Amino acid sequence: MAGIFKFFRRPAGKVVLAAAVVCLTLGAMSFAYYYFKYARLIAEKLEKGPFANTSMLFAAPQTLTLGDDSTTEEIVAHLRRSGYSESRANRMGWYNLRPGAVEIFPGPDSLFSHEAGVIKFEQGRVAQIISLRDHTERTRYQLEPELITNLFDSRREKRRLVRFADIPRVLVTAVVSAEDKRFFRHSGFDPIRVLKAAYVDVREARIAEGASTLSMQLAGSLWLDRSERTWSRKAAEVLITLHLEQKLTKEQIFEYYANQIYLGRIGSFNIHGFGEGALAYFGKDLSQLTLSEAALLAGLPRGPSYYNPFRSPERARNRRNTVLRLMLENEHITEREYSVAVETPLGLASGPRNTSDAPWFVDLVNRRLQDQFQDHDFQANSYRVYTTLDMDLQRDAMEAVRIGLQQIDEQAEKRGRTRARGWPEIQAALVALDPHTGAIKALVGGRDYGASQLNRALARRQPGSVFKPFVFAAALNTSINGGPQVFTPLSTVVDEPTTFWFDEKPYEPSNYKDEYSGAVTLRQALSRSLNIPTVKVAEMVGYEKVVELAHASGMNAQILATPASALGAYEVTPLEMAGAYTVFANQGLASKPHWISQIIDQQGKLIHELSPEQWPALDPRVAYLMVNMLEEVVRSGTGAGVRSRGFGLPAAGKTGTSHDGWFAGFTSELLCVVWVGYDDNRELKMEGASSALPIWTEFMKRAHSHRAFRKARYFEPPEGIVAVEIDTQSGKLAAAGCGSAFRTEVFVAGTQPVELCRGGRTQIASWELPEQALPDPGTEAAAHRGGPSSTVAAAPKPAEKPPSAETATPPRKGFFRRLLDVFK
Secondary structure (H helix, E strand, O other), X not given: OHHHHHHHHOHHHHHHHHHHHHXXXXXXXHHHHHHHHXXXXXXXXXXXXXXXXXXXXXXXXXXEEOOOEOOHHHHHHHHHHOOOEOOOOOOOXXXXXXXXXXXXXXXXXXXXXXXXXXXXXXXXXXXXXXXXXXXXXXXXXXXXXXXXXXXXXXXXXXXXXXXXXXOOHHHHHHHHHHHOOOOOOOOOOOHHHHHHHHHHHHHHXXXXXXXXXXXXXXXXXXXXXXXXXXXXXXXXXXXXXXXXXXXXXXXXXXXXXXXXXXXXXXXXEEEEOHHHHHHHHHOOOHHHOOHHHHHHHHHHHHOOOOOOOOOOXXXXXXXXXXXXXXHHXXXXXXXXXXXXXXXXOOOOOOOOXXXXXXXXXXXXXXXXXXXXXXXXXXXXXXXXXXXXXXXXXXXXXXXXXXXXXXXXXXXXXXXXXXXXXXXXXXXXXXXXXXXXXXXXXXXXOOOOOOOOOOOHHHOOEOXXXXXXHHHHHHHHOHXXXXXOOOOOOOOEEEXXXXXXXXXXXXXXXXXXXXXXXXXXXXXXXXXXXXXXXXXXXXXXXXXXXXXXXXXXXXXXXXXXXXXXXHXXXXXXXXXXXXXXXXXXXXXXXXXXXEOEEEEEOOOOOEEEEOOOOEEEOOOHHHHHHHHHHHHHHHHHOOOOHHHHOOOOOOOEEEEEEOOOEEEEEEOOOOEEEEEEEOOOOXXXXXXXXXXXXXXXXXXXXXHOOOHXXXXXXXXOOOOOEEEEEEEOOOOOEOOOOOOOOEEEEEEEOOOOOOOEOOOOOOOOOOOOOOOOOOOOOOOOXXXXXXXXXXXOEOOOOOOOOOOOOOOOOOOOOOXXXXXXXXXX
8 A cells, every 4th residue: 555655656656646637537527518418408308298299190089979879888999099098197088987877087188178078878879978067968979089190200100108107017017027127226227237238248349238227228219319339328328317317206217118118110100108009919008908918018128020929929929928937036926827827818909000000191191281381390399180080990991901902812813913923913092081071081092001102092093984973964964054955864875886086086985895785874874884875975965064074073184075084084093083972972062082170289279270172063953863873883783792792771883994993982971982903004904893892892881880870871862853753665754554664763853754655665775673773762652553653753752760781772662643633
């Protein structure tokens, strides 16, 4: 010791001592500088909240109505998907289950923060709705919209924020056992782990093993570059950890960790936090996790991709069992609990929840936000963007496309069109919207977003025969506007090989399989999708009139007035076609498709609220005639596969075949367009009836099983529509002695036939209808077939109670024959 002091009295020793003092001083100053630097950054972030810059995208709220078919289980499941829990500390909201009732208490982050209520159920129906604000009974209650995703720092991240009080103890013990068993006892660092990690790192001459505690992991993930693994980053992590342990309680640190931790990628989204992880992997709320499920989630942070249970179930099971063993060793569970848990199946959701991601829809929303709201930074502020998406329908759409493409792949494989032989994958797009408002309810842009982000719902393709209704609507419009010739559904045109001349050039279309039927009615021509009659009708009406209607309905200006336009030769997008078909489904009003309803900023201020854009494009009476004719397509025409595949609700639609396959159709509650084809526009060589129609039918069957769409009803005619009994042989009013082939036809009042079928008969192509042909319920005159015929009868009225999905259209009924009244 004396020698040491003697050394420091020498000149060399003094130099060494001075150097040491300088180094220590500089080190202390550097430590202080960086400590206070990170302290300031931490303080700023904690003041705003660590997830303050998370903009949230929500689906559309659902409305619960008195008398709706529903149960407590359905409502609770929806509330959980919307971020509610049974904890009163939940900022989104909480609920309380009572026998036969659910009490709902929206929180400060809710869209309906002041609308607490009680929903009571009896025999599977909503029996009573009581507002807890004024204790009065209501007929409707709006449920919180479901979270679609979060947009965070330009990355596609999903997280569902939870509070420490909402995290079940079984998950807390699983996490600390797997990641940091002394978390609640140390002050940010675990000396034992540090010594062990240091030994391994020195031996390997690199950072080979981490000693990070939960506090250090949180520090690194929230404030530092997660991809960097250097000593300088580790030093910064230490400084941030020291400050975090001073500023936050252990419960707060665990809460932030639980919301920040990366748990893998599913579909097109990164999953962050245990709240979202529980929903993504198990389809349940965090509070419902079992011991086995909690252990699996707790094991994912070690290697989210490597242990992904959907891709590598055996690895995930081994990792889960390792966590369970650690929980046993740390005395958090008993031997019995451990034995049962390790033998428990993984219990995953039916598949990766890509079905609820709606990635193409999210891209559509992002594009609109960037184009229309350039003054607002949605990736640096906590905006709430409320959309029109229905999450139930979105899941149905994804599943319908998956099932449909699987069946189409099987057909393509039989024809040798496989990827092994150089053929690309067949793609599909689906757009479903509210026909009365244009609000998009579901959207699928392809087979697999992970493989291709191209949104086929926005890709222009030839629509083929799904365009034909606009030809016939332009023709029927003459019954309103007049003209040299007035068309009705009973008007006839000759179906035969024809050359059309336009701009001094010939145009020679043909029918499918080159089959021709002679004289056919407009109803027959549309139902059987006959090409020659369609072009003839367009020529007689005027190609310009057809294209004017297409433009007025919302289709693009590149559609030109030529004979080819009648057969859908000009390109449109599935989204455009869906918007255009609202003209038929919404009594002549065209509705512009939209997908954002409200935007609220971080202060709760409404910065945008959309009002649906609608405009009259077609007379309501003509629109109803078209609906009636499109119902015929589904009943007995090219769309009859809808019925044979089990969808029995009142529906109208049209098949289309070009290079691709199409089906566009609707009920009173929902409109859907499906496209199927190749990205490179090569010919699909499959009719729309066998490619797009099965997807449409599968989706609509699923969609109409949900509460909001179970009330599909018959299409109601407007004022000015009449229905008369027609002799199908002559096309005149039915009368005794004219034969037995009678049917009901609808007309704009004043255009119906007035001549009885007697004497000579104008021959019309034979057209037999099934007994249950047209929906004509409730007509007073629907009784007799053999008596005198009536010129005008009451228009069909909708049934008060729609049939179930298993029943077909209602029985056909005749009319009273008021012969004397006709000739008064």
